[in-house]
Amino acid sequence: MENSTAENNNAGLERPAPQTNKLLIILAGAVLAMAALWVYSNTLSSPFVFDDVPFIQRNANIAVSDLSLDSLKNAAFDSTRPLANLSFALNHYFSGGNEAAYHMVNIVLHFLAGLGMYYLLLCLLAVPGIGQKNASSQWAPFLAALLWLVHPVHTGAVTYIVQRSAVMASMFCLWSMAMYIKARLSARGKGGKYWVLSVVLWMLALAGKEIALALPFAALVFEWFFFQDLRKDWAGKFALILGGFLAASVIGAYLFLGSHPLDSILYDYKNFDFTLKERLLTEPRVLVYYLSLLAFPYPGRLVLDYDIPHSQSLLNPATTLYSILFMAGLIAAALLLARKRRLVSYAILWFCITLFLESSFIPLDLAFEHRLYLPSVFPIFAVAALLPSKENLRKPAIVSLLSIAVIFGVWTHQRNTVWQSDVALWRDTVAKVPENARAHNNLGLALAHAGRDDDAFKEFQKAVELKPDFAQANYNIGISLGHQEEHEKAIPYFEKAVEKEPENVLYLNDLALAYMGAGRLEDAITRLYQALRIEPEYAPTHNNLGVALGGQAMVTQALEHFRKAVEIYPDYADAHRNLGILLGNLDNHPKAIAEFEKVIKLLPRDPQANFLLGRSYAAVGKYEKAVLHFRETLQAVPDYIPALYNIGLIYMGQEKYVEAAKFFEKILKIKPENMQASKQLKKCIDEARANVQAQKEPLSPE
Template sequence: MHNQCPPMYKDGKVVSYPEKSRLSVYQLPLLVIVAVLVYLSALRNGFVFDDTFTITNNYLICSWSKFTSLFTKEYFAASGELSYRPVVTLSYFIDYSIWQNNPLGYHITNVLFHTINTVILFLLIKSILVQKILIQKHEFIYKTARVSGNFTFTSSRQIASIAFLSSIIFCIHPLLAEAVNAISFREDIIMATFYFAAFFFYLISNHNKSILWHIFSLLCYGLSLFSKEMAVTFPLVIILFDATMHRNVKIVYRKIYYYAGYAAVTIFYILVRFVFLHNPTESYIPYPQDSLWINFIQMSKVIASYIALIFLPINLNADYVVPLSSSVSDASFLLSVFLVISVIIIIFRLFSHSKILFFSALWFLITLLPVLNIIPIENIMAERYLYVPAVGFYIIASHLLYQLLRIKTKNNTAILYCCTSIVTFILMWYSWQTIQRSKIWYDNISLWSATAARSPQSSRAHNNLGIEYKKSGYIDSALREYETAIKIRPNYSEAYSNLANLYIEIGSNTLDRNDSLNLYRTSEDYLKKAIETYKKAIEISPFNNVAHFNLGITYGKLGLFNDAEIEYKNSIRLNPNNQHAHNHLENIYEDRELSDMALEEYQIALSIDSNNAITFNNIGNIYLKKELYGNAIQAYEQAVKNNPEGIVFHENLGNAYLKMNLTDKAIAEYEIMIHLQPDNPNYYTNLIALYWNHKKNSEKAIFYLRKLSALQPDQRDSINKMIDKLGGKK
């Protein structure tokens, strides 16, 4: 038959082609169960790390009306992303529409994607091992006496076992816990989903000669690219796969039309990413010490560290600090080079023994290329970078473990049990380590405390720990952490900005502080110190729109409104969606009685967040001053609709109703105020006056007077006289 697989050979003898394994029926559900159980503790975690920027303070994802911003340059200012990753941001849109700011839902999504990846990877590795997809027209893959040295696959059980073991290691390996636990690092997980799927569909399209599966593969590759740039290695991976598995290089040349599709997708992505939708605030990042040689030394140590962490995942960290080395005599560099060269030698030795293992080893190196600082990146080392590359080593480890068990334990039950117990122990230890890592990601305090303890030279850890101390009111600790961060990294713009924020808090006496922190005599001194510090942050990072905004606020506190206006405009220029900057600029215009300019800013603010009650309230205030009471009422009504618990909105609406002689509606708003805060005596006065002077309803007036008397016992005599007076008029 046309679709019949060619004969397989081993040691010169024909062997049967492996049939579909029944193990998959049990293995797939088991993979799902293990993935859920291992990351169950992650579901109780909150928002951590960069989640503040990408989710909790991200106005873009709050309304589907902003969806079109995914395809414009507004994306960068609104999404909190430096790179163009619209697929990931779309997932935040969906999560927010379901969960709003409940972190549980976002963590469920992360765990769900990781579970899906585990399943797809299992199917992908099975497809690679079976090798049916390598059959081309007029080519028999297994036409020679030996195919893969001692590693020929003749058993469906062997294929399923290796695929399962590789996938289970991927599922539970603690090195991947960072990508699963951090919502803002979801890009690695989603990129992997489409990366694995693209490869899987590519293999199917090769085997079935189906254009439809090829289109699916191209589509998944595109989605993977627009999830994270690391996916750009995919065309190299499939070319490597074909070149490795085929003995006849001409077959690879014949598949150029296949590769052309991936090249077209790559070119399209590059044009979108670097031409049409290039981030204007993306800053230039130099090599370490501006030296290509030092960069080579540093990345040699990083690669060696990655390999060590894959096999022995201990001392994991959210922020790695790679000590700077500039000399080839540095011991850590020499050790790293020795390890890397040893691995490279082993890789090439593998080519003659097993092409699958050779391909798996090169998978690691190729997929890691985008984060090897060839093009300088912010973080030269991170665990999340290994989410896809580590798969190559998982396949190698599983393959070798299976062969070891099969050869060494043959006809020896005792050794089989012993080896199986060791493998089981390793897997259980991996699982336990992953669960422990998830606990560290519970909140920012636990995360950054652990990170600072493990990496004392991590400026990011100290800065972020300072943020959390400030939130908790530990001002002395926050100050110490910010100063430590700046000492470690003198050009750390964010740390300067946070230190300035702290000076403002201290100067405004909004937080308790120890006498030891009274560095400056007056509030004005602290504000001036904050201005100096903000300017330092902006000098280091001119595109820091938050620093510009905070500098504007500080100028405003000192009455320097012209300077404040300039900084608010700078912040808006860098981030047009900075609603807070628009609101503060509106306040300046309003104070200057530039009501039309203020209204224009308010309308811009509403285009950013159409549900902001404060903005509607401020618009109402302007219309009220202009005596446009109908417009004021509309704005106040919208404010009340968006925030029914806002007492000031009800009060302003009630006052506006009175201006229009809508007494009944005004009374209704004042009664809502009393319902919301029944213990506030100030809210009763207007209501009592309305019931008596306007409605001539002494019964209601007396009712609220008695309530007021209970709230103000010192005024009880005068209130009782009023009650008697009203009763006399009945």
């Protein structure tokens, strides 16, 4: 399919793509759409998993309640991926937390990316050195796009909701590349609109994910390969443009990372258990594995969270050196093949260029399948483009590729069944990488969410066994023990978590709560002040500190922190409740009532808040309101003795002895040994009898 040499297109002469029946193009697009929908149709009920939870499900900025400019701006610029974030915010606005809506958007974007790939490949057929006007060339774009759309490795980008950023960035990159080629194939002066579209689409890709930074470099290599015919006299211009791109990248890094980008990068490595050197040595092994996944993406080889052993040196493990030599040899082969097999050569370079950001010095996890989404485009096309032109060979080759597409589709559908439950997904991960501590921890979280606390606890323990300083797993063990009121046992685990991440305010707060549960209020106060120094405006810290200080009879300071908590977060029900309790203890019942009313507004059926509000109303003599809220408490907790007792006392005070007696009788049915209820019931009976007797006495004449 390839020419051994490429024509010079410096003159910008218009070269239309080989004529293709428009009806066939529409039909091909429909087939691609149906294929994408079929292989991902079983993902619509898949839950939020892993990074979906903090970045989407629990992200307050994403949970927009209106489409105001401020709301959308806060959502968009919550991270460095504004377009992806904006799409999540719109998803939430129109569908709330409905996972199916998020998945459907991902599927549509995946199809649009596949359609962009198909259109790009059709444009490529007119590029010197790629397309020929024969029947086989017409099949290559469709087969490549189909194989790419149904490839099982892309479940890591499409089914994993948060990786919409990768799908979105890749989609715009493919359309941008297509517009660049259209511009280059246009006659002089007629390609302006395509150049503008290409730049705009690339900027949209950048707003989706940073991987789009690789596109100018990939396009520059494409220009040299196919439009400049690898001319040596263009090498100087090539170097100049490349230098400009590199300079722009350095300036971007300076603006993004600060005046000391290297220090910033090295600082971020503290969040990982590998060094910069270990990452650089390990990534060639990862790249080789990525290539094997493209060739053989059997679902049994796919994993959400890989656990790649770190390369300590060139020979530890030995595959490190082999992988480095293999990748170096692959790049060398690409350069040597540039004349004779230009498309194959470019596919290798495209793979390396588009993976560079996520597979080099940047402090990221070592491997994720979603990173193959964009890099796989040209390698898959290069395979499809090798279709033989001879009729007797071409048809069997087409049938073979279609058969592979069907197998890939079945495998993708099969892989997606694992994503239908977070427990199933993490069980699959643990089964494939049993030494992965993070996978065991996440399986524990999934089991805890499913109410299987004992099984969850075992997974947290396994995670700590594999990685003793794993902060989150230690924290989760502490939480589990805290739920069992085992505060003393929980404290060492929280302390390990804090030791590993001393600036984690959440860990400090829960350590403080464990101290409080164990009666160690001074230790709790110390940790909470430590948390405030790190993050002064964190409302839960102020609330917890108020509780601890109140326990030490430091009432003034406690009031100050409760008030600060509700100032930071006006809808903080627990802080309003605690402030009301403290004000009530100080006999400041009117202000206590105001705080409890705020709690009721936020949590109308909350039994404790209703009881506390009822008690405060009773303290200021507003008995009807008091009874109303005590009854509201009993609606939620029918056997709540304090509410029954207080209603009984109010009715006694109103001389409604028969009504009062009913409530004391209910208490005695619940707890027969309750002496106070028994005593009050006796009083009610005596008073009721006295009233009856008084009514029977004859009136004395004057």
